[in-house]
Amino acid sequence: MSEMVISGTGAVTPVGIGNEQLWDHVKNGVKGVRKTKRFPTLNEIPCAEITDMDFLESIVDRRMRRSADISKYASAAADLAIKDSGNGPFSGTDTALIMGITHGALNYTQAFHASLIKEGIDAASPLHFSDSVLNAPAGNASICHGVRGPAHTILGGAETAVKAIILACMMLESGCVGKAVVVCAEELNELSASCYLRMGVAGLSEGAGAIVVEKRGTQGFPSHHCRISGASSMCYPSAPETASAEVITRCLAKANLKARDISLIMTDCEIPAGLSLDGMPAASITHLTGNAFAASALWQVILSSLMIKNDTIPGTVIRNGGAIPDRIRHIMVFTSGVQGNAAAVVLTRE
Template sequence: MTNCVCARGASIRDHLSGRVDPKFFHGIDDLFLRRIICDQGCGTSATISQRAIKIFSEAHTPAGGTDDGDFRLEVRRVPATLTAHLPPHPRLRRASAISRFAAAAGLGALAEAKTPPSLDRIALVFAISNGGVIYTRRFYADIVKSGAQSASPLLFPETVFNAPASHLAAILGISGASYTVVGDGAVGILALKLAEDLIASSDLDACLVVAAEEVDPLVCEAYRQWRFLRDPKKPETGRGMIMSEGAGAVLLKRSHGGIEIDQIVPGANFFRRSQASARLGSVVSRLKNEIGFCVGSANGTFIDRAEHAAVGDELPLYSPKIALGESVGASVFWQLITAANALETGTLPGSSKPPVKSRALVLACGLNQQTGGLTLRGRDCSAFPGRA
């Protein structure tokens, strides 16, 4: 069962294609929440539904800024209205945005389950990268400004990476194992692999896998200093990434039928950017059999070239981050949505030659040297029926 926050344009084909104008998001306020529902056995079954939400672009002046104070960065934000439906719970009273995103995704995933599993037989795996940076920045800002005696005991618990997982487990009543996996843009692959291993090696009925990220000026400034962000004065170049936020949750359990996760490969780390294409190529070689198309993680950085070199020109390659932004920890789930949507609809955005194979490759490469991939397939039909 999956519930993923993802920007979707008024026209799915036009918005999720490589032809989208970089300025498409300016002024857009009617986008869509995408849900992908997965039940896992040897693979993962999935169905898809959607409902309207509002996601907007917002400019932030990052910490430090520029000398003239006019440096602004574009980000993709999730409005507070998206989590307004959450039930009242003590854990959510002071929770940061990332915990609220996670709660919305996790609750939605369980609510969509045809047969909700017993909560005492569920494990929780949380994928995260930047973590709760909003409260972390506030916590340390008080210390820097007024000294260690001003450290807030209310903010400190929100600064640790496993805070969102702790909140979610308490809200849902999950008393079993809880794991937080920290990584970069490929961390979703590692979290899904851990969940698969937990189900295979224990008597669990299901594993709830959640990923979430929140955007803060501090995060934007860090990526800007690393020269990863898009120059707001030259958006037409397509160079550099746009930060985004959101969450996704997948309830994995043993079942059959529908769309399934066929195989997960955690990949290997690279220690220089020049090694990225070789590491991705190794993942592709392990998963390439009967693959019809690839949903990649290109985001306007060096990853674009590395991924294209690894995949080559034989497979159609589509990268939703170019339109949706870089959500880091949650991004693999957005790629999974795009792949599942292509399998369901028989339409791959931006491709004039739709693939006919029954498997999709989701390829992940992070900015901090992690890689991974998985294959998604339709059990009973080809990816694009009637087009072979």
């Protein structure tokens, strides 16, 4: 199998927009989660909001100015990743755009159905309808950047980010495209925040992350971030713990690595026992950025690539007592859910 590399990254997060700002703010432990008065029916619940972004400056296509927030975040993150890769053009049929989302444009979806029910079909906004379709963010981001190759949307939880990376690698390996832009995005919504709060889940977030994936040796820009040395995903609803252990084992095997070779695990989940991972440093940025589901998982991938590129692990992200290694070689990003969905990807220093 051909070696795949991440040649560009872009992040739109509540703690920083762009690689430099994200890196600096994470190193300094800047927290984006704070009480918000954004939702009238919810009494100052903790959320992480995008508050300092000028969409008109961040989005290259002015037609996107009225699109849903999730599409704006996705388009802005893709723009940052494409510029970071330095290997254009990305317009045309040789580039794929793969979007991972969890909820979609819930605010426009609510607005469309509210007007439809309260005022009738003539009052329903065509914009609200078109942007409420689940694959609208992928379509909007593709239009914004002139991508005329395949555009796919993958739905699910945090594991969707890794699944999108796997699909990108498969498409590149098959030769149907030469470059792939992987994007994950999420927007805050009052109704979903209320539902999650009732389930005991707080600290929801919004924003987007994007990476450019290419075959090694095809990128014209020499300083790519890192190599994707292995990735795996699976769904085992009847035995979630088995799914987690199995996906890590498969990911290590695909990367031709042992557990002891991993320098750091980026995860919000419990690390399965019995895999020789005890004592290994585990890290996460979700306590800083909030939980944006698939977007959060891709933020973990982006930060991992920046840690490899800078050869530094910020102490602000460590979530256990594991010793930070002097030299970063391999970082695993791992995610799993209660429904038995699990996924992992290993990023490797060149």
